[in-house]
Amino acid sequence: MRCYTPREVSSALAGAEPSRQACIRCVLKLATSPGGKAPFPSRWSRRNFPSRHWSCMISGAIGRTDKDSPSPLHRNSFTFRCRLDRYRVSTQKTRTAQAGKRSEKAADITRGGAASPKKSRWNWSAAAAAKHSFIMSCHNSSELQVLCSSSQLLLQPLWDRLKTWQTLTQSPFFPVLFSVITYVGFCLPFVVLDLLSPWVPTLRRYKIHPDFSPSARQLLPCLGQTLYQHVVFVFPVTLLHWTRSPVLLPPEAPQLLELVSHIVFCLLLFDAEFFVWHVLHHKVPWLYRTFHKVHHQNSSSFALATQYMSVWELFSLGFFDLVNVTLLKCHPLTVLIFHVVNIWLSVEDHSGYDFPWSTHRLVPFGWYGGVAHHDVHHSQFNCNFAPYFTHWDKLLGTFRPAPLPAWSCDCGGCPSDPGPLCISLLNQKKYT
Numbered sequence: 001m002r003c004y005t006p007r008e009v010s011s012a013l014a015g016a017e018p019s020r021q022a023c024i025r026c027v028l029k030l031a032t033s034p035g036g037k038a039p040f041p042s043r044w045s046r047r048n049f050p051s052r053h054w055s056c057m058i059s060g061a062i063g064r065t066d067k068d069s070p071s072p073l074h075r076n077s078f079t080f081r082c083r084l085d086r087y088r089v090s091t092q093k094t095r096t097a098q099a100g101k102r103s104e105k106a107a108d109i110t111r112g113g114a115a116s117p118k119k120s121r122w123n124w125s126a127a128a129a130a131k132h133s134f135i136m137s138c139h140n141s142s143e144l145q146v147l148c149s150s151s152q153l154l155l156q157p158l159w160d161r162l163k164t165w166q167t168l169t170q171s172p173f174f175p176v177l178f179s180v181i182t183y184v185g186f187c188l189p190f191v192v193l194d195l196l197s198p199w200v201p202t203l204r205r206y207k208i209h210p211d212f213s214p215s216a217r218q219l220l221p222c223l224g225q226t227l228y229q230h231v232v233f234v235f236p237v238t239l240l241h242w243t244r245s246p247v248l249l250p251p252e253a254p255q256l257l258e259l260v261s262h263i264v265f266c267l268l269l270f271d272a273e274f275f276v277w278h279v280l281h282h283k284v285p286w287l288y289r290t291f292h293k294v295h296h297q298n299s300s301s302f303a304l305a306t307q308y309m310s311v312w313e314l315f316s317l318g319f320f321d322l323v324n325v326t327l328l329k330c331h332p333l334t335v336l337i338f339h340v341v342n343i344w345l346s347v348e349d350h351s352g353y354d355f356p357w358s359t360h361r362l363v364p365f366g367w368y369g370g371v372a373h374h375d376v377h378h379s380q381f382n383c384n385f386a387p388y389f390t391h392w393d394k395l396l397g398t399f400r401p402a403p404l405p406a407w408s409c410d411c412g413g414c415p416s417d418p419g420p421l422c423i424s425l426l427n428q429k430k431y432t
Contacts, residue, residue, distance in 0.1 A: 156252070183343050194303075197213055206353050208352050226304075259331065277316055290310075345387075354405045
C-alpha cells in the first residue's frame, strides 16, 4: 500500500471536491490522533462502506493508486495502512464483544429472562434470530438432536450409547456374535433349571414333562450344531451382505410407539410366513424327511433344541426376518430389539417350562399360544403349526388345546403326570 507525505495529502486536499475533502480530513484525524481511534463523521462510517477496504478508500480519496511511483519516505511520513489496520483490528474486537453481549441477552430472553425497556425491541429480534439459528443448528448437526416427543427422549440415550460401539455394530462379525450370544444367554437359565430339577421337586411342578431331563448327549450336539451353522453358513452370508450394503446408522432414535408397532407387525408377519412354511414341510413328505425331521428328533423339547434344525430351515427363518424389517423400513434399534424378542420367544416355546409369568399367560384371550401350545405340536405333529399366535390354527382347524399344568389344575392328580388328568378334566367341563 502507498504511503503519502503531508505535502501530498495537503495538495490533494486543496484541489479535491467537498466530499473527498471530508474523507481526507477524516484520514488525517485518524493518522494524527494518539490512539488511532479518532471518530469518523456519520456519513463516512463503516455502515456506509460495508464491503470496502478502508485503505483502498483512502487511496481513492487522495487520487493515487498502488500503480503510482512511490514517493520518498522520511520521518514525518504518514503510514496510513498501519494506522488503519490497527483501527480495523480494534473495531473488529469491539464488534465481536458487542455480538457476544447480544447473544447472551438473547439467550437470557429465551430462558425467560427480562430485558431492559430501552433495548426490548432489539433484544426480542435478537432472541428470535438466536432461536432460529439454534433450531437450524440442531437440525443440521448430528450431535444436537431435536427430540420430537418424550417417547423419543426415552430411547435416545440408549441409541446414543449403542452408537458409541459403532465399530463393533458395523463389523461383519456382529450379526453372528449377537445371534449366538443372545441365543446361548437365553438358553442357559433353562439348562440350569434342567440340571437342578431332579433334586428340586418344586421345579418339576412347572415342567410340562416332569420326568424328562435332557442329558449331556442331547445338549452338546444341539449347541455344537448351532455354533457350526453360524460359523460355516451364516457368517459368509452376513459378510457378503456387509460388503454390498454397509450399515449407516441414523442420528435419531425411533419413537416408542413406532418401535412397538413395528415389532408387533414383524411378529405377526413372521408368524404367518412360518405357518405356511411349517404346514408345507409337514404335509409334503419329501420336505419333512429332507429338511424338517431334524428339528423333531427330540419329542420332548428343551431350550438348546430350539435351533437344532437343518441349514435350509435356519436360512428360511432368517430370510423371513430380513424381509419383514425391510418391508416395514424398521429403524436399526427396532431391528435389534425385534431379534432379541424373536429369539426369546423361540427359546421359551422350546424350554419345556410353563410358569405363571410365561408370555402366553400375560397375553389375554388366548391369542398367544406359547410353550404349551408348541409342545402339543411336538407331541402330535399335525396341529398347532403357528410358532407364536393361535389365530391361524383356529381359522384353519389345526388348533389343539394344551393340557393345564399341575400347579393350575384342581384335578388332584400327581404332579409327575398332570397331562392326561388335566385333559380329561377339560373334557368333563366341556360336556357338562
